[in-house]
Amino acid sequence: xxxxxQTPSNKVTEKGKYVELRCDPISGHTALYWYRxxxxxxxxxxxxxxxxxxxxxxxxxxxxFFAVRPEGSVxxxxxxxxERGDSAVYLCASSPTPGQGIGDTQYFGPGTxxxxx
Amino acid sequence: AQSVAQPxxxxxxxxxxxxxxxxxxxxxxxxYLFWYVQYPNRGLQFLLKYITGDxxxxxxxxxxxxxxxxxxxxxxKKPSALVSDSALYFCAVRDMGTGGFKTIFGAGTRLxxxx
Numbered sequence: 001x002x003x004x005x006q007t008p009s010n011k012v013t014e015k016g017k018y019v020e021l022r023c024d025p026i027s028g029h030t031a032l033y034w035y036r037x038x039x040x041x042x043x044x045x046x047x048x049x050x051x052x053x054x055x056x057x058x059x060x061x062x063x064x065f066f067a068v069r070p071e072g073s074v075x076x077x078x079x080x081x082x083e084r085g086d087s088a089v090y091l092c093a094s095s096p097t098p099g100q101g102i103g104d105t106q107y108f109g110p111g112t113x114x115x116x117x
Numbered sequence: 118a119q120s121v122a123q124p125x126x127x128x129x130x131x132x133x134x135x136x137x138x139x140x141x142x143x144x145x146x147x148x149y150l151f152w153y154v155q156y157p158n159r160g161l162q163f164l165l166k167y168i169t170g171d172x173x174x175x176x177x178x179x180x181x182x183x184x185x186x187x188x189x190x191x192x193x194k195k196p197s198a199l200v201s202d203s204a205l206y207f208c209a210v211r212d213m214g215t216g217g218f219k220t221i222f223g224a225g226t227r228l229x230x231x232x
Contacts, residue, residue, distance in 0.1 A: 004160075031218070042121075042207050042222035043161070056217050091161070104149055104168060104211070106220070108161040 002026075004109035006092050012115045013082055021077045021112045025094030032075050033106060034067055035091040043091055049075060050097075082116045089113050119144045119212035123223035130198045131231050138193040138206050138226045146214015150191040152182055155205040155225070164206075167191060178202070198230045 005024040013019050025032050030051055035043035045059040049069045060066075064082075069075040079086055093106035120143045130136045142148055152164040165176025167184045175181045182193045191208060208223040 033218075033220070035222075040224070042209075042224050045219050045221065048218045050218075056219055058217075058219065093161075105151075105163050105166060107163070108153075110160045 004092055004094050004107055006090075006109040006112050008112060009110065010113045010115075012117065014117050015082060015084060017082050017116075019079050019082055019114065021079075021090050021114070023075045023077070023092030023094075023109060025073065025075070025092070026107055027073075028096070029094035029107070030072070030097045031095045031106075032069060033093040033095075034075070034077050035093065037089045037091055037111070039088075046077070079114075082114075084116050087114055087116045119148075119210055119215070119219070119221050121208050121210050121221050121223040123206075123208055123226045125226050126224075127227045127229065129229045129231065132200050133197050136195050136198045136202070136228065136230070138208075138228060140191045140193065140208030140223060141189050142191060142208070142210040143189060144210060144212035144214060146212055148191075149211040149213060150182075150184060151209040151211075151220070152176065152180070152191075152193050153207045153209060153222075155207065157204075161207065164193070198228075200230045200232050203228055203230045 007022045032049040034046040037043045047067050048056040051072045064080045067077045089111040091111045092109045095106045122141045150167040153161045155161050165174050167174045172184045180195050205225045207225045211220045
């Protein structure tokens, strides 16, 4: 696995439904980030994991959003009771342990385009 | 709170001419600064970063950026633009003064290079 992978690439759901978005980081990367990118805007930080723990979840917009990384590798972003305003591209990135120069470079996946009807 | 501004929505330049994409930032401590590029239907790709040391940073595809602490700027430059450089460019900052790892991105600047 050369890069960060995200599944599904596209997800269409109805308002009020629950969705899960998956991120598979680069092997060996301890840091994992989730971002949300709306049309015409830059990525908006949601949450950062170092290993299994969420070290910074200050970007999660409300309690409908939750993310896990139980084994320190794959992460799942979960959105409950989806709203039309949640429609966006959800990006995942990984990096080696941050704060060590090389570790500060984030490698991004292709994203999951979520559409809430 | 940390922030990033990319004052130009779009930059147009002729192939072979130098290009500059502007970025200014605001942090409470020392900044880590990054440039990423996004091509159509492709993910964000890392171009270059400033962590410490030389203010002039060289990166991928002939791009470079200069960290200017007094002007709180980190403008992206290339001496001779190529049509293939046409893409969306994002500046990003991490505020090391907060001790956190939150990275804030600018809104992006679309670069058009005309043949």
